[in-house]
Amino acid sequence: MKCPHCQSLLAANTARCPGCGFCEQALSSYLGDQWVRLERLTDRAHALPMADSQRLLHQMDAFERQFPQVFLAIYIGSLPPLLNPVELGMWLLNHGAFSTHQFAKRNEYGMVCTLDPAAQRFGFAVGYALEKVLPEPTLERISLEMKEHLAQGHLAAALEGLLARLERIYRRHGQPQSAQLEEAILPGRAGNPRDFGLTPLRQGHQSKAPTETSSPHHS
Amino acid sequence: MSRHPYDPPVPSALVLTMGLLLAVFHPLATAQDLEDADLTLPEWDASEWRQQAIEAAPPLAGGLLPSLGEAAAAPATVNDELQLRFQDAPPQFDIEALSAQLSDGRAIPWFAAVDDAPAAASATQSEPALAIELRDLTPEAVETILQWPKNDPLVDPTAELSEMEADELRRFLGYHATQARLPLRAIVTGKNHQLKDPAALTAITSAETNQLGGKPAALLIYPMGEPWRARLFLPPTALHAVSQPFLREAVEDCVAAARRTTRVESQLHDYLVQLSVRLFWIEKHLPPVVQSASPEPIEIAPPLAEVGSGDERPATVTFVPWNFLVTQWRTALAWVIGLLAAAGILMWAISVRRRSRARHLRTHVWMLPEVDSTPRLGGAFSGGAGFQTSW
Numbered sequence: 371m372k373c374p375h376c377q378s379l380l381a382a383n384t385a386r387c388p389g390c391g392f393c394e395q396a397l398s399s400y401l402g403d404q405w406v407r408l409e410r411l412t413d414r415a416h417a418l419p420m421a422d423s424q425r426l427l428h429q430m431d432a433f434e435r436q437f438p439q440v441f442l443a444i445y446i447g448s449l450p451p452l453l454n455p456v457e458l459g460m461w462l463l464n465h466g467a468f469s470t471h472q473f474a475k476r477n478e479y480g481m482v483c484t485l486d487p488a489a490q491r492f493g494f495a496v497g498y499a500l501e502k503v504l505p506e507p508t509l510e511r512i513s514l515e516m517k518e519h520l521a522q523g524h525l526a527a528a529l530e531g532l533l534a535r536l537e538r539i540y541r542r543h544g545q546p547q548s549a550q551l552e553e554a555i556l557p558g559r560a561g562n563p564r565d566f567g568l569t570p571l572r573q574g575h576q577s578k579a580p581t582e583t584s585s586p587h588h589s
Numbered sequence: 590m591s592r593h594p595y596d597p598p599v600p601s602a603l604v605l606t607m608g609l610l611l612a613v614f615h616p617l618a619t620a621q622d623l624e625d626a627d628l629t630l631p632e633w634d635a636s637e638w639r640q641q642a643i644e645a646a647p648p649l650a651g652g653l654l655p656s657l658g659e660a661a662a663a664p665a666t667v668n669d670e671l672q673l674r675f676q677d678a679p680p681q682f683d684i685e686a687l688s689a690q691l692s693d694g695r696a697i698p699w700f701a702a703v704d705d706a707p708a709a710a711s712a713t714q715s716e717p718a719l720a721i722e723l724r725d726l727t728p729e730a731v732e733t734i735l736q737w738p739k740n741d742p743l744v745d746p747t748a749e750l751s752e753m754e755a756d757e758l759r760r761f762l763g764y765h766a767t768q769a770r771l772p773l774r775a776i777v778t779g780k781n782h783q784l785k786d787p788a789a790l791t792a793i794t795s796a797e798t799n800q801l802g803g804k805p806a807a808l809l810i811y812p813m814g815e816p817w818r819a820r821l822f823l824p825p826t827a828l829h830a831v832s833q834p835f836l837r838e839a840v841e842d843c844v845a846a847a848r849r850t851t852r853v854e855s856q857l858h859d860y861l862v863q864l865s866v867r868l869f870w871i872e873k874h875l876p877p878v879v880q881s882a883s884p885e886p887i888e889i890a891p892p893l894a895e896v897g898s899g900d901e902r903p904a905t906v907t908f909v910p911w912n913f914l915v916t917q918w919r920t921a922l923a924w925v926i927g928l929l930a931a932a933g934i935l936m937w938a939i940s941v942r943r944r945s946r947a948r949h950l951r952t953h954v955w956m957l958p959e960v961d962s963t964p965r966l967g968g969a970f971s972g973g974a975g976f977q978t979s980w
């Protein structure tokens with residue numbers, strides 16, 4: 371595990387990076403500690419043509435159906451000047467309420483992909499539960515694949531490739547279950563996720579009266 | 590996430606595959622059966638001479654005759670009857686008279702049957718001996734052959750046959766010798782034996798050795814279980830009386846007859862029966878001058894010549910694919926149809942698999958393992974694992 375700010379190696383339960391002092395509190399003091407709504411796709415830079423974003427949304431929908439625990443949020447826009455893309459991703463995962471039909475998703479299983487077309491920077495941050503299935507070499511390969519597309523200006527292709535790659539990885543690591551069984555296990559839409567020991571994220575989101583902005587640095 | 594109503598379930602796909610395979614290959618089997626039926630059920634009219642032929646013919650009728658094994662199991666068969674007839678009475682059957690009655694070959698019912706049937710590859714056959722497994726016949730065995738009683742049509746230097754089987758074949762070859770102008774001597778060797786030594790071959794095939802009852806005889810060197818390696822030697826007069834393709838076809842038919850059964854003794858038996866029939870046929874082409882009146886003086890008679898002696902392994906019938914394709918066009922056609930059908934089934938199976946995989950993707954979800962995560966850097970859900978780069 372590395373520090374997202376200075377890349378120093380970190381022990382499992384380090385509260386603060388021994389190299390640079392980076393921690394969540396430092397991020398929150400910069401971006402705030404309120405909950406934000408995480409949309410599947412936020413394209414503030416208007417970098418994706420309508421058809422591309424439509425196709426991408428379809429693919430993301432299919433992806434979420436296949437992996438009920440997992441979600442991916444894509445943010446395309448200018449990043450806060452003092453933060454790198456992973457730091458922003460980390461903050462969003464720790465403060466975001468993912469907007470989905472199913473509320474069974476926990477943020478440990480979340481992924482945030484941040485792209486800044488103007489600065490030509492991009493990053494990818496994942497929750498704790500995905501660290502095992504996305505080890506460093508895998509992340510590196512994903513990064514190279516995306517970079518290849520992005521260097522040619524193919525933003526949509528880079529994101530579609532990312533989704534396709536993640537699908538293959540999660541299918542390899544996951545246990546297939548029949549969809550019916552899955553629906554029986556998961557709570558119905560009318561149920562309270564707390565009854566099933568699921569994430570209190572939504573609850574927190576409501577109780578904390580969050581901002582409705584999809585762009586963290588506006589808040 | 591419900592199953593698409595038009596998706597065929599996988600079991601029905603399997604059934605359809607089996608059905609297609611059956612549909613493709615069943616006509617093949619039927620054609621083969623018909624060929625076999627042609628062979629064993631010659632048609633002839635119920636005229637008087639034909640009746641006579643039927644009564645006399647069984648020992649020569651390839652396929653009509655029960656095999657040795659069958660004969661042993663059921664003693665009260667035509668073989669016993671024949672045995673009695675040959676031992677006690679001179680045979681009634683006169684090939685010359687028969688041939689005179691009808692100008693075409695169909696005068697001999699069993700021959701007509703054999704002639705009509707294309708050479709059929711047998712369904713089962715033993716493994717051919719590999720070239721490196723072949724051993725030359727020992728000098729002792731060659732000597733045994735040369736010292737073998739002159740009037741014995743069956744030479745078995747390495748005792749490949751049981752006494753009963755040898756006797757059975759002796760009776761058959763003896764009967765053939767009494768009827769035919771071209772008697773037949775058979776040398777039986779072991780499966781892996783070959784006779785390559787030219788000196789030994791010359792001695793064995795010499796005209797002095799190969800005569801039975803004062804008539805020059807045809808010589809067959811037959812490795813047990815390897816009918817395709819059998820070598821046939823004929824007196825030059827006989828060899829030149831018919832064309833090479835005719836002789837080649839004759840030998841191929843003998844091999845084909847032998848290959849229809851798997852028991853090596855039955856193979857030899859069927860080979861000899863078929864060869865006997867073919868020798869009768871060759872005999873019809875012999876010039877009349879050579880006829881029994883003045884047999885060639887043995888001292889000056891040239892040695893036997895091997896059938897198809899232009900080749901490396903003359904009497905060997907090689908079942909090379911192209912030869913097979915030409916001679917057995919029906920089988921070849923069936924193969925082509927079968928291969929096309931198989932290709933179709935394969936493509937269809939791939940598409941079914943693809944559909945079933947797509948359905949699997951639609952109807953299944955994948956659950957990732959739960960992990961006990963230790964938070965770091967104060968993050969409740971993420972410690973900032975990931976990557977960042979620029980392009």
Ligand SMILES: [Zn+2]
Pocket residue numbers: 373374375376377378387388389390391392
């Ligand atoms: Zn650091």
